[in-house]
Amino acid sequence: MSTKLDIYTAKRRGRITNLLFTSVCFLATVTCVIVLFILIWNIILQGKSWLSWDFVDSFPSRFPHKAGIKSALYGSIWLIGLTALFSVPLGVGAAVYLEEYAPKSRWRKLIQLNISNLAGVPSIVYGILGLALFVRALALERSVLSGALTLTLVVLPIIILASQEALRSVPDSIRRSAYALGATRWQTVWYQVLPASLPGIMTGVILALSRALGEAAPLIVVGAMAYVPFVPERLSDEFTSLPIQIFNWTSRPQEDFHHLAAAGILVLLIVLVSMNAIAIFVRHKYGKKIRW
């Protein structure tokens, strides 16, 4: 006679393992959240009394109470704007070529492998390349243009990979249907495939630009200045950026500058969060219409 299992008593070992695994995962999540929370809280405590309109609208100064972040904020906006202008058409174009046009050959595989690797190269390496290529060889000097071109190098592989992923998620049936209706390859890509992959591409682009916004190392190499008492007005103007200004303030001995740095970080975070909010909004707005 076989023993019947009592449904009220689960196997004890299984229950303990389950509980253990759940708690480990929960703890991991909580740790991350707590660390992030402490960081942000600390910065808010340090910086909030220094964060004011005057702070945003003043140039840096030797005197902490007069110092502001205007030139760094404008520099960052210039950099991000230019970087977007260069990297989006290049990155999306390259992704479209690789996904939709390039024949499946060994060359394509090699290029693909290289792009994946480039996405993992430390940004300072791009800084050195930017210094040699843009600042020296092309004689663009330590300009906002040199900085933006260098940042373009940093984010280009990320944009290409994200766009490729987005293009790949468009089912082949869409392409086949368009071809069957007499569309050329260009019409198929432009009217069907690109619009369908737009939310994915936009998210990738904005995340890549968020990364560019936070980069300091490559800009220091191409010669971003720590003290810039003016706003860039031309491509050839010298510049600074938010992370560089923050870095500069934290490295000073006076306590007041550390508070300034915290306020600067808050500004940087606000810009970052708004960019990510745009990404989420775009995804939501266009993503709703597209279901496979």
Add this chain to the structure above:
Amino acid sequence: MASTPLVKKMIQPSDKATSGFSKAPIVRPSIPSGKRMRTADELAQATEKISVRDMSFYYSENRALTDISLSIPECCVTAFIGPSGCGKSTFLRCFNRMNDMIEGTRVEGEILLEGQEIYSSRTDIVTLRKRIGMVFQKSTPFPKSIFDNVSFGPKIAGIRKKKDLYEIVERSLQRSALWDEVKDRLNESALNLSGGQQQRLCIARALANDPDILLMDEPASALDPASTARIEDLIFELKEQYTIVIVTHNMQQAARVSDQAAFFYQGVLVESGATEALFTNPQKQQTEDYITGRFG
């Protein structure tokens, strides 16, 4: 006889059952009596729309179709039947050169569209595909509005005026019997439509190009019986204006909608002819075995 079911089950001893297949009762798809099907004489008199002569098709080194010769008459429904992998869909895709997208494919022999060679180097594939529309097995609406779906073909053909596009959209949707269901929500996403409606939308999308031929690759295989019936009714109406070629797994469907049928087996066209003749009195043993459901 008004209540005669479309599918009659006839159990009869087969005088041809000599091949040692199963002794299962034979189910022969019956020809519906209600709808008017073109007779063999009418088929013979119809203008030849597409003519296939000694055509073979290769995927790299594998020959998928062997020496096929077939005439497709104008304004008739031609059904390709046969077991999975017999090459019928491959054959269908030869007509609008969709196989060109697959690397390493090759065609030998001739396929003529009104006397012009489809596989000529002078053929413009874009124009060819505008004349020969296609509907796929799985409905594949673009993730856009109903209007944008139907107007895509005319739009890329260069028609820009909203008014002209609207007329084409309305006419195409009416022809595909979808207009009344969607006329108030042309700007809604096509993905909100039901499966059957999506398939009729894909038919409308193909019709918007004003083709003369419509290829359908198992257009109803993913649909419920009611939607299938609507598609079949639609095919019956459309054949007055369009030459239709349909691939189907469903014997009953082939019997219901087609005027001419062609049976494929392992890349070979075994037998073709007027549907009525092919289903009631096939000339080849393989055809008999397949349509009575003893293999495939």
